[in-house]
Amino acid sequence: MTLVILGGGESGIGAALLAKKLGLDVFVSDANIIATQYKHFLITHNIPFEEGGHSEEKVLCSQEVIKSPGIPNDIAIVELLLKSGIPIIDEIEFAARYGKGKIIAITGSNGKSTTTYLTYHLLKEAGFHVAIAGNMGYSFARCIAENSYDYYILELSSFQLDGINNFKADIACLLNITSDHLDRYSHSIAAYARAKLNILRNMSSADHFIYNADDPIINQYLYELNTSSRLYPISIFTEMQFLPAIYSNNEACYFKFKEHAFSINHNLIHLPGPHNRYNTMAAVTIAMLVGVPLDVITSALPSFYGLPHRIEWCGAPQNVNCYNDSKATNIASVQVALLSFNCPIIWIVGGKDKGNDYTVLLPIIREKVKAIICLGKDNATIMQAFYPLGLPMQETNNMSSAVDLALSMALPGEVILLSPACASFDLFKNFEDRGNQFKKKITCLLSNEKHA
Known part of the structure; x- marks a missing residue:
């Protein structure tokens, strides 16, 4: 199989490495100059590439194309591929075909990096074999190519979610939707919201979806989907009456599931601001769903001080x-x-x-x-x-x-x-x-x- 990868950044490099390890015939094409460290990576791994432009004859001879998420759909080479009928997928979609571990996918206009790292912190403290990838750190494909993990915690942007077809998360989380990147979506908040909610694609009744119940845009578009996944709404304004109930007041965060109920006092959380209550409740809910003991969660939370450059x-x-x-x-x-x-x-x-x-x-x-x-x-x-x-x-x-x-x-x-x-x-x-x-x-x- 001939595979062409558009884009020589972290996403493209990771996909190229995984394709090479799978024995596929792979070629990387970038319209810009590839960064020195990535170019060295391609040369070291004997992966052919071009930079400074796309050769149509090379790109159009592929059986499948992996498009880096930052590349829009309205550039000439992508329009040619669409006309030719050559399948175009995202690196996340490609990597998910070969990953054996559980996938925890986290998205949102804001807060996804903090939630992703806090989730990673809680699972790591519990001794889980876990990797963090996607829109931060190494690409999902590179993680799968270089090692095997029980859990992959993926921070996913709307651009990455645009390009999935069969990708499925075992646990998904949507923190919020605000007006961002609308230039990519014809200035349509509806199109942007549906891209974010694509995280639910292929999820079944065995899977779990955590979302911000206080977000009006999520509420507007979520119920268009009629998803069968288990829902875990989170609120900082309303004391939830139905299980599962995940909410907070000025003193604590409360978690009520069918199996158990507990609270976490705010003095255990060293992340300022009400928005970080959503992030914390989401991460704690994920940790509980994968089986992290409560005592590990409460002992690990105080040692997490957030990420650089985020309050x-x-x-x-x-x-x-x-x-x-x-x-x-x-x-x-x-x-x-x-x-x-x-x-x-x-x-x-x-x-x-x-x-x-x-x-x-x-x-x-x-x-x-x-x-x-x-x-x-x-x-x-x-x-x-x-x-x-x-x-x-x-x-x-x-x-x-x-x-x-x-x-x-x-x-x-x-x-x-x-x-x-x-x-x-x-x-x-x-x-x-x-x-x-x-x-x-x-x-x-x-x-x-x-x-x-």
């Missing part, structure tokens, strides 16, 4: 708590970050604007934010959006000065929050670089305090 506590220079939320590149992420604190916030915002509608943030900012630091090459849009609030505003194009300005406005016990709402590419390599520069500055300030 990450970095220290408290001058007794001002500093949080790095550089991953927050959309309005919905900023919204949950601002709602995570009950003290005045000095908010560092800005970067490469993605056409955000900032008006939805105005009520929250009016309630939560003490001052705004605009960090970017061009801050005009943000300053114009928030000027009517009458808050103190400063602008800078330097992270160090942004933190200094924020500290000059903060009092002990208050919070400095880097939650940009924008892409990072105007001043930084990526959101990690932006967050790391923030953390480096905080570390420097703490060191100076220690030696003062």
